[in-house]
Amino acid sequence: MSEMLLSTGGPPSAEAVAAAWHRVQLARHPARPRTLDLVPRIFSDFTELHGDRGFRDDPALVGGPALLDARPVMVIGHQKGSDTESNIFRNFGSAHPEGFRKAQRLMRLAEKLRIPVVTFLDTAGAFPGPAAEERGQAQAIASSVKLMTGLRVPIVVAIVGEGGSGGALAIGVGDVVLALENAVYAVISPEGCAAILWRSPEAAPQAAAAMRMTAADQLALGVVDQVIEEPGDGAHADHDATARRLKAAIGAALDRLAEASPEALLANRYARLRSIGLVREAQLPVGEPEPATLFERLGQLLNLPGAQRRPAGTGWSGDDEDESEGGA
Amino acid sequence: MRVKFPFTRRTAAPADAWTKCPDCEQQIFNKQLERNLRVCPNCAHHFRLGVRERIGLLLDAGSFVERDAGLESGDPLGFHDQRPYPDRLEASRIKTGLRDAAVWGIGSIERRRVAIGLFDFRFMGGSMGSVVGEKIARCFEGALAERIPAIVVSASGGARMQEGTLSLLQLAKTTAPLVRLDAAGIPYISVLTDPTTGGVFASFASLGDVVIAEPRALIGFAGARVASGTVGEEMPEGFQRSEFLLEHGFVDLVTPRAELRATIARLLRTLRVPSDVEAGDGRAKGPIGVLSGIAERLGGVVGERIGIDVEARGRGDAPGEGSSR
Numbered sequence: 001m002s003e004m005l006l007s008t009g010g011p012p013s014a015e016a017v018a019a020a021w022h023r024v025q026l027a028r029h030p031a032r033p034r035t036l037d038l039v040p041r042i043f044s045d046f047t048e049l050h051g052d053r054g055f056r057d058d059p060a061l062v063g064g065p066a067l068l069d070a071r072p073v074m075v076i077g078h079q080k081g082s083d084t085e086s087n088i089f090r091n092f093g094s095a096h097p098e099g100f101r102k103a104q105r106l107m108r109l110a111e112k113l114r115i116p117v118v119t120f121l122d123t124a125g126a127f128p129g130p131a132a133e134e135r136g137q138a139q140a141i142a143s144s145v146k147l148m149t150g151l152r153v154p155i156v157v158a159i160v161g162e163g164g165s166g167g168a169l170a171i172g173v174g175d176v177v178l179a180l181e182n183a184v185y186a187v188i189s190p191e192g193c194a195a196i197l198w199r200s201p202e203a204a205p206q207a208a209a210a211m212r213m214t215a216a217d218q219l220a221l222g223v224v225d226q227v228i229e230e231p232g233d234g235a236h237a238d239h240d241a242t243a244r245r246l247k248a249a250i251g252a253a254l255d256r257l258a259e260a261s262p263e264a265l266l267a268n269r270y271a272r273l274r275s276i277g278l279v280r281e282a283q284l285p286v287g288e289p290e291p292a293t294l295f296e297r298l299g300q301l302l303n304l305p306g307a308q309r310r311p312a313g314t315g316w317s318g319d320d321e322d323e324s325e326g327g328a
Numbered sequence: 329m330r331v332k333f334p335f336t337r338r339t340a341a342p343a344d345a346w347t348k349c350p351d352c353e354q355q356i357f358n359k360q361l362e363r364n365l366r367v368c369p370n371c372a373h374h375f376r377l378g379v380r381e382r383i384g385l386l387l388d389a390g391s392f393v394e395r396d397a398g399l400e401s402g403d404p405l406g407f408h409d410q411r412p413y414p415d416r417l418e419a420s421r422i423k424t425g426l427r428d429a430a431v432w433g434i435g436s437i438e439r440r441r442v443a444i445g446l447f448d449f450r451f452m453g454g455s456m457g458s459v460v461g462e463k464i465a466r467c468f469e470g471a472l473a474e475r476i477p478a479i480v481v482s483a484s485g486g487a488r489m490q491e492g493t494l495s496l497l498q499l500a501k502t503t504a505p506l507v508r509l510d511a512a513g514i515p516y517i518s519v520l521t522d523p524t525t526g527g528v529f530a531s532f533a534s535l536g537d538v539v540i541a542e543p544r545a546l547i548g549f550a551g552a553r554v555a556s557g558t559v560g561e562e563m564p565e566g567f568q569r570s571e572f573l574l575e576h577g578f579v580d581l582v583t584p585r586a587e588l589r590a591t592i593a594r595l596l597r598t599l600r601v602p603s604d605v606e607a608g609d610g611r612a613k614g615p616i617g618v619l620s621g622i623a624e625r626l627g628g629v630v631g632e633r634i635g636i637d638v639e640a641r642g643r644g645d646a647p648g649e650g651s652s653r
Contacts, residue, residue: 011408126530128550133567136578137549142534145500150507165487165496166530166549173500187487187496187527197409197489211492212405221404223493273504274465276497277458278404282427284397 012209021205026182031236035077041243058099074110077120097140126167148173154257179215392435432467443471454484461498468505486526499531515599541570
């Protein structure tokens with residue numbers, strides 16, 4: 001991996017900011033096809049299953065078994081609304097912990113039946129309110145991610161709208177990750193990033209550009225495997241054509257994955273996740289002390305001359321830098 | 329007439345000799361604070377600890393050997409907000425003497441060998457980018473390779489924004505090895521300290537076989553700014569605190585700092601790595617497995633450290649435990 005995957009030097013240009021922000025707006029377009037718009041256009045015999053078997057059914061996340069042509073699959077996706085009323089019902093596509101626990105229940109069913117999982121990502125993020133905290137939002141996301149890293153069936157992920165942070169990743173770990181052309185994927189919303197790093201939510205477009213949220217950037221980073229071109233002005237203009245293109249890509253990905261044994265699938269998924277990120281390894285000066293030999297340690301204990309001094313147990317002051325474990 | 333001595337006599341303590349407790353606002357003499365493990369003697373507020381202090385608190389003296397100390401972050405996005413990301417990294421390196429916000433290595437607790445990862449909140453808020461994720465993943469993989477328990481002490485605001493989705497994907501990268509630890513019967517203890525939020529809490533930190541929190545630590549999914557900005561609702565008082573998480577079933581123990589080492593040591597005596605046969609993971613028992621089995625039966629630690637952990641005796645917080653296996 002190169003030193004800087006997406007180079008610049010200096011802040012993004014005004015054109016780059018405008019272009020990134022335009023994509024964010026398309027990804028959030030009110031007429032953009034949602035999971036339940038896409039599912040009947042791509043699959044047949046879909047039955048939505050409800051509830052996490054623990055607390056309640058979360059309408060912000062939907063799923064159930066369906067057929068892709070003749071092949072049974074488990075479909076899971078975030079669900080936004082299309083108007084105010086449906087958005088309130090769907091909590092704007094921001095799931096509570098029970099939504100992610102429902103997803104896990106459906107994934108376990110897929111594993112039991114040895115059918116692949118197909119997920120659709122379209123959320124601003126997991127819901128961050130007090131009720132979500134109380135029911136363990138972080139734990140729900142973490143356990144969902146863990147389940148997906150070890151699930152013994154193929155997983156195809158399609159980012160179709162907003163891929164918002166942990167709430168997206170909770171159903172976003174897969175063997176193949178597809179993205180629609182105007183979908184975006186980010187570690188935090190551009191507004192949230194702007195509030196923290198620019199100290200002003202108005203800097204959201206700058207943050208969007210800096211975070212490289214677009215599908216094309218995600219492809220360059222190796223996070224996304226394939227970008228699917230949207231018809232005309234964008235997916236909102238033609239749901240049918242969007243679904244057709246998505247279906248072809250999902251089908252092709254499932255065909256490729258169908259050959260692999262569960263062991264090969266898991267090994268590849270592990271290798272994929274382990275390779276993500278940019279890590280450099282600096283050459284450290286050799287001869288770093290390792291007080292590991294019996295002589296040295298006895299020397300420390302008995303304060304023999306020439307032995308390295310035993311690290312003081314009481315060196316609590318926040319800034320002392322003189323011990324060896326700092327890695328400097 | 330005053331006699332002037334040829335050396336200066338301290339008339340007032342220097343300003344940096346005292347620390348004001350952010351909770352009870354009492355002025356604490358720094359030496360007293362340090363003696364008390366950086367816990368306020370008045371109200372038991374737990375001040376944050378750096379990596380070195382945490383190692384001194386938890387591990388047998390001199391037992392820690394850092395691994396992968398040379399890993400450091402690049403700038404994969406060419407990220408530039410008010411300042412370029414590399415400048416922020418450099419400032420944190422100078423401030424902390426660390427290369428990034430986490431360190432991992434091998435050490436021992438009451439002579440039991442563990443793989444341990446530790447966060448330092450002073451380094452860019454303990455945020456997790458590629459390097460932090462890599463170190464945590466290698467910590468778990470190290471525990472797996474040596475068949476020793478894993479411990480991670482978290483203190484983090486979450487995923488590092490400056491590495492974008494590469495940071496987000498570290499949630500999955502650090503979580504994936506846990507599936508392998510489960511299959512191999514390797515216990516993992518997660519220690520949550522103030523603060524543990526966002527992507528770190530939403531990944532490996534939530535997933536310990538045992539989760540321990542320090543008292544009154546801020547622990548939650550959404551930071552205050554995210555929550556009030558998105559929901560328009562302030563988090564009620566006491567939400568996202570250790571005691572709240574204990575009550576709601578998301579942590580096992582809230583343990584004061586003074587008892588943390590003894591508590592982990594006690595757990596390690598019961599949460600043992602099963603022998604290969606018991607684990608049933610299909611691994612053939614090779615010479616290494618036999619050796620480590622013998623070492624465990626002898627009550628020592630595995631590998632080259634057998635029998636040389638003489639310093640553990642000096643800690644005195646668990647008399648006689650060293651040979652109790």
